[in-house]
Amino acid sequence: xxxxxxxxxEPLEFAxxxxxxxxxxxxxxxxxxxxxxxxxxxxxxxxxxxxxASFAGVAVAFVSGTxxxxxxxxxxxxxxxxxxxxxxxxxxxxxxxxGILFVGAFSxxxxxxxxxxxxxxxxxxxxFGDVLSVTPADVRLMLLLGAAVxxxxxxxxxxxxxxxxxxxxxxxxxxxxxxxxxxxxxLVAVTTVIAIKAVGIVLxxxxxxxxxxxxxxxxxxxxxxxxxxxLVGGASAVAGLYLSxxxxxxSGASIVLMATLAFLLALLLSPRSGLPALLRRRLxxxxxGAEAPVPGSIPEAREPxxx
Amino acid sequence: MRQSINSxxxxxAGVKADAALRVQDLWFGYGRWPVLQGVxxxxxxxxxxxxxxxxxxxxxxxxRAVLGLVKPWRGRVEVLGTDVDAARPRVSYTPxxxxxxxxxxxxxxxxxxxxxxRRPVPFRRPGRADREQAMEALRRVGMxxxxxxxxGELSGGQQRRVLIARSLAREPALLLLDEPMAGLDAVAxxxxxxxxxxxxxxxxxLLVATHDLSCVSSRFDEALFLNRRIIAHGPPxxxxxxxNLNATFQHHLLLLDVEGRVYHAGHR
Numbered sequence: 001x002x003x004x005x006x007x008x009x010e011p012l013e014f015a016x017x018x019x020x021x022x023x024x025x026x027x028x029x030x031x032x033x034x035x036x037x038x039x040x041x042x043x044x045x046x047x048x049x050x051x052x053a054s055f056a057g058v059a060v061a062f063v064s065g066t067x068x069x070x071x072x073x074x075x076x077x078x079x080x081x082x083x084x085x086x087x088x089x090x091x092x093x094x095x096x097x098x099g100i101l102f103v104g105a106f107s108x109x110x111x112x113x114x115x116x117x118x119x120x121x122x123x124x125x126x127x128f129g130d131v132l133s134v135t136p137a138d139v140r141l142m143l144l145l146g147a148a149v150x151x152x153x154x155x156x157x158x159x160x161x162x163x164x165x166x167x168x169x170x171x172x173x174x175x176x177x178x179x180x181x182x183x184x185x186x187l188v189a190v191t192t193v194i195a196i197k198a199v200g201i202v203l204x205x206x207x208x209x210x211x212x213x214x215x216x217x218x219x220x221x222x223x224x225x226x227x228x229x230x231l232v233g234g235a236s237a238v239a240g241l242y243l244s245x246x247x248x249x250x251s252g253a254s255i256v257l258m259a260t261l262a263f264l265l266a267l268l269l270s271p272r273s274g275l276p277a278l279l280r281r282r283l284x285x286x287x288x289g290a291e292a293p294v295p296g297s298i299p300e301a302r303e304p305x306x307x
Numbered sequence: 308m309r310q311s312i313n314s315x316x317x318x319x320a321g322v323k324a325d326a327a328l329r330v331q332d333l334w335f336g337y338g339r340w341p342v343l344q345g346v347x348x349x350x351x352x353x354x355x356x357x358x359x360x361x362x363x364x365x366x367x368x369x370x371r372a373v374l375g376l377v378k379p380w381r382g383r384v385e386v387l388g389t390d391v392d393a394a395r396p397r398v399s400y401t402p403x404x405x406x407x408x409x410x411x412x413x414x415x416x417x418x419x420x421x422x423x424x425r426r427p428v429p430f431r432r433p434g435r436a437d438r439e440q441a442m443e444a445l446r447r448v449g450m451x452x453x454x455x456x457x458x459g460e461l462s463g464g465q466q467r468r469v470l471i472a473r474s475l476a477r478e479p480a481l482l483l484l485d486e487p488m489a490g491l492d493a494v495a496x497x498x499x500x501x502x503x504x505x506x507x508x509x510x511x512x513l514l515v516a517t518h519d520l521s522c523v524s525s526r527f528d529e530a531l532f533l534n535r536r537i538i539a540h541g542p543p544x545x546x547x548x549x550x551n552l553n554a555t556f557q558h559h560l561l562l563l564d565v566e567g568r569v570y571h572a573g574h575r
Contacts, residue, residue: 040411155429162421165411172374172400173424173477174392220412220457 024237030146032229035212049102051192051204053079055109076189129200129252199252210259217270327512333382357523358516360533366516399474416454422476444475
């Protein structure tokens with residue numbers, strides 16, 4: 001027992017590990033809440049795009065010596081609004097708009113950063129994340145941004161959920177649907193910015209999507225999805241961080257892999273859609289002696305299930 | 308000045324002063340192609356009106372335009388004596404069940420409670436009164452026993468009833484329903500029509516888009532024949548003529564038995 005306790009406590013004696021732990025927990029909770037909308041609306045591609053696009057802001061801020069968070073938030077929110085505008089007002093479809101704008105913004109970021117000395121090191125940190133290098137100021141900013149995102153979701157929970165569920169019915173009952181859709185895009189943008197330091201641009205989408213998708217397999221209501229998603233994300237983040245510490249592997253990638261593992265486990269074991277459910281559905285038909293349908297008889301009517 | 312609300316004998320023209328819905332020269336289309344071409348009609352308060360026409364005739368589009376979900380190119384819509392945004396808290400809309408995402412992780416009661424939404428208020432949650440009204444609406448459609456069910460676990464008929472309960476929870480003065488009877492068996496259809504009649508008795512106005520012409524002809528107060536414009540509008544006994552049916556359904560083959568008279572439309 002003491003050995004395990006030592007094993008768990010030892011990394012926490014380092015201030016950088018404490019900060020990393022705080023950072024990944026903030027990221028997990030905020031990502032799970034926003035990720036629930038991302039999963040339900042099928043917006044995974046957007047999350048990925050916004051993370052890449054915010055890189056343009058990161059690069060500008062980095063080169064000019066201002067806060068990379070301010071730059072990332074500005075670029076991410078601007079891109080999300082541009083995507084929303086282009087797809088709403090022109091004949092360019094939503095995913096095409098995303099595809100064009102995010103690669104454009106990402107390239108701009110690389111272009112700017114490539115003029116800097118030793119740019120590959122910085123690029124690597126942004127693209128793949130370096131949670132072990134977060135500063136106390138970073139953690140404070142992540143907490144602040146995270147709290148703002150959660151507060152906005154809490155304030156406009158009904159509007160966001162109604163719009164995600166059915167924009168037409170929501171609009172008919174008086175929900176300002178356009179505002180809710182743009183607002184959600186902006187919240188996704190801010191969330192990706194919070195997550196960038198922890199897992200990096202390339203892996204941000206995993207923090208948004210994987211824990212929420214895991215929760216989707218296990219629970220059946222939106223608030224429960226957010227809570228379970230936060231638990232799954234938080235547990236994966238902590239486990240990934242320890243793995244990174246003891247096995248000396250990249251922190252962002254090990255966090256994401258832990259979340260992926262949790263998803264696969266849920267996929268296998270989910271009572272509704274996992275292996276148990278599959279077996280339950282299969283078994284009766286394969287059991288010898290089970291009632292075979294009488295030829296020519298009408299099988300028991302089964303209401304079609306959609307979705 | 309004020310006409311009798313429940314005067315079923317009155318024609319649309321007779322209740323002008325007290326219309327629940329007034330649409331004037333409404334034009335709308337997707338891209339450049341006009342779907343609604345100068346649609347003009349009125350539905351009096353407390354009337355049960357059927358909106359019929361072939362697929363693509365603009366029934367759903369008309370409802371969306373009335374609700375302000377699409378911006379008309381031209382024309383005026385007046386709902387409950389005012390513009391639709393002001394009237395919205397007293398207007399309900401039930402879309403076609405096929406348009407709704409049934410895999411979304413919400414319960415039956417969650418969906419019905421959404422019907423209570425009126426306007427954005429930060430940090431507002433549905434209260435006790437909202438939940439009670441939602442349960443009452445579920446009772447009216449016979450679904451209160453399934454309030455805690457996941458919406459994905461419902462049969463097609465149950466899904467339609469949940470959407471109608473969602474509209475009822477709003478306590479509407481005007482109720483727009485898009486094909487609520489599609490896919491229901493005879494018993495369920497009869498129950499639904501009885502519910503419509505009960506709502507009408509409470510003073511609610513109903514505009515129902517449907518393909519069920521015999522239902523409209525036998526149980527509705529008035530029928531609107533739509534094919535991009537209003538072809539005919541009035542009490543079913545007056546408007547169900549071979550001429551009107553031909554003009555509305557055109558090349559669509561149609562055989563209809565209305566109170567012993569058989570109509571045959573379409574050239575084949």
